[in-house]
Amino acid sequence: MNIIQLDENVSLTRDLESGTEKQQDSVQAIIRKVREKGDQGLKDLTEMYDGVQLDELFVSEEEYAEAYKDFDDRSLDALQRAIGNIRSFHKKQIRQSWMTTEEDGTMLGQKITPLDYAGVYVPGGKAAYPSTIMMNVIPAQTAGVRNIIMTSPPNQDGKLTPAVLVTAAELGVTHILKAGGAQAVAALAYGTESVPRVDKITGPGNIYVALAKRAVFGQVDIDMIAGPSEIVVLADDSTRPDYAAADLLSQAEHDEMSSAVMVTTSRTIAEKTKAEVETQLADLPRKEIAEASIKNHGAIYVADSLDEAVEAVNELAPEHLELLIQDPHALLGKIRHAGAIFLGSNSSEPVGDYMAGPNHVLPTNGTARFSSPLSVDDFTKKSSIISYSEQAFLQEADDIAAIARMEGLEAHARAVEIRGKGEK
Amino acid sequence: MNIIQLDENVSLTRDLESGTEKQQDSVQAIIRKVREKGDQGLKDLTEMYDGVQLDELFVSEEEYAEAYKDFDDRSLDALQRAIGNIRSFHKKQIRQSWMTTEEDGTMLGQKITPLDYAGVYVPGGKAAYPSTIMMNVIPAQTAGVRNIIMTSPPNQDGKLTPAVLVTAAELGVTHILKAGGAQAVAALAYGTESVPRVDKITGPGNIYVALAKRAVFGQVDIDMIAGPSEIVVLADDSTRPDYAAADLLSQAEHDEMSSAVMVTTSRTIAEKTKAEVETQLADLPRKEIAEASIKNHGAIYVADSLDEAVEAVNELAPEHLELLIQDPHALLGKIRHAGAIFLGSNSSEPVGDYMAGPNHVLPTNGTARFSSPLSVDDFTKKSSIISYSEQAFLQEADDIAAIARMEGLEAHARAVEIRGKGEK
The missing domain is CATH 3.40.50.1980 (Nitrogenase molybdenum iron protein domain)
Incomplete structure (x- = not known):
């Protein structure tokens, strides 16, 4: 570990990993395959990359129950305490819709609603971290997201680890897709016969997951590329x-x-x-x-x-x-x-x-x-509310038309000026 | 305009425009050029795409003053009223940092800070809209962003329109770069000798601007691809x-x-x-x-x-x-x-x-x-605050170590367990 005297010439920044061209092409091909072949594409890719043939894409009730048998009480206690603390902090982040009301009857505001569907990516293998699940699922749940689809690559027996399954069960996550890599991201972004299309994908992953998230950004929202x-x-x-x-x-x-x-x-x-x-x-x-x-x-x-x-x-x-x-x-x-x-x-x-x-x-x-820590905000979105009274409208109509014409948008000006005229 | 009876078979969605491969390659080449050649690259590209040789990349004080001469009072009134209303609504979005304090001395919270630098892209030509400037600059200013760099492509005389300049001046924007397209986005994302690197780029543009924003996402933040x-x-x-x-x-x-x-x-x-x-x-x-x-x-x-x-x-x-x-x-x-x-x-x-x-x-x-309307939130970011008391730490130390070991991260467990031991 080097000890370096700080001065103006010390560079403190690193470049972002953007993947090789080969990796990018491979991710594009995987996304296309999932979009075209749906569930079957997902199964084929899981066989190819994870070395396992799946009959069922989702974790079954039996697998949840089985996981608890292989999980000790000491660890369960620790998870439960962590879940309690994390829920408590995230609840404090909940924001309310708000509205201002003017005497003339005008109302303006912001309506805050949760996303309908969230997808949470959980890496597999040794890096299958219970804390990843808690930290991604809890803000989504706290925001009020009703449909949370978790996805994680299965091992060669087609299973997920007990720690992953128990953590998900403790959180009340009921939909866990057995898929990893770019194929999991593609399934969440575009949907398949059995996987619903989500609105946002969060969670860490390797370079293929990161590239896939970047590729589907816009189609769905993503958290930052980690x-x-x-x-x-x-x-x-x-x-x-x-x-x-x-x-x-x-x-x-x-x-x-x-x-x-x-x-x-x-x-x-x-x-x-x-x-x-x-x-x-x-x-x-x-x-x-x-x-x-x-x-x-x-x-x-x-x-x-x-x-x-x-x-x-x-x-x-x-x-x-x-x-x-x-x-x-x-x-x-x-x-x-x-x-x-x-x-x-x-x-x-x-x-x-x-x-x-x-x-x-x-x-x-x-x-x-x-950018910011993942939070409840990330699983909500806002809608502006504009409810104008006649009085406010008439007071500002000329100014609105003036700006519209400044921008050369005559139909905008006319949409304002047609108001108040009698119906033909 | 077709009248269609709604039923289950009516598809209501459209695909996102992702640009041709040629457009994407062209954007990558432009970004590379700006990163390599800085201001000179920017000037060369402006000559190539906007057909004008610029001596100065930024709008001068004289150009601001000149713009007011060509701008009528009626329009100025309308702009000022709009600016007042937009500022008033966005002020209501300002959020405070918050902190919880426990009796044992533990403090947890979120610190909210504005971005240091924001870049606002304003399209040129006939679509040079004063409203675009107001709607992008005001949330950034309201958030407390100290450095706002606006950028807009110059016309063939190397000028911006009076409406654009007056609107910017009324808002107090002092740095306007004369550049458009992917080259403007690249300059804002990576910085040049005279353009500071910004933290976030917002504003609408054509397909080249959209592709460039997507390409630099991660290096800087962007608003949604419009x-x-x-x-x-x-x-x-x-x-x-x-x-x-x-x-x-x-x-x-x-x-x-x-x-x-x-x-x-x-x-x-x-x-x-x-x-x-x-x-x-x-x-x-x-x-x-x-x-x-x-x-x-x-x-x-x-x-x-x-x-x-x-x-x-x-x-x-x-x-x-x-x-x-x-x-x-x-x-x-x-x-x-x-x-x-x-x-x-x-x-x-x-x-x-x-x-x-x-x-x-x-x-x-x-x-x-x-996603959401552009807002003050988009120009701020949060930092989590964790200040643990000794009492809280000792109470939870075993659970923290247990989860760390569940994840196979022994150094995490030891970082907890070394605490409370006497110094060697």
């Missing part, structure tokens, strides 16, 4: 290097592409943290992944002042930001761009990943500049 | 056919691809409206465009009941919906998908296009199923 995960730990001379190192490694173990970065005002803490990272790495089960991540994308930047450090943080616009400093609350106002901000030494990133309540689906790779 | 504009007029036997026809035509005159549709419970009103459309078409300045739109994309659907009519409306998920019926307010709760809902006979679509206050940038082509 890049590799990142953490930035902001440290001063009060920071415990062992905490900082542990938090950096919890990010690094995700993926070799993950990025774990410290920005600190203290060279001593920088050096101690570097040493701690090496010590703690030694006996991690996912040591190889974490080591590669730290080596290629890890860094410790030393800043001359807290202001310079904050500037670097805003430029990085990190997915996760830990303010592991003496007085984190005093600094909050200066943080302009970050997906989630963790304040103080008890707010280790895993607290937010699993338990605290806020969503762990966060803008990656600098996109916190313009 | 399709052709639509109106659905819901009518019963109380509807005035002349009003309905005028409103349908105000949509049809936009573009040959525009769609103007009536859904009605009354065959008599259907027939009278059809006749009125023909009469009113006769002397419209944009008759050819409106006629083509009505012929190819216009229709009058007759429903057996108001419920069936509402179902068709929800399936269409129209950009603009007029409830031109006896009791529009009673029906509002049943409308699930529409960009803007106009209630009653005084709420003609142009009222909302220019004056009422709600945004006229609306989800087109059925995307009201999942």
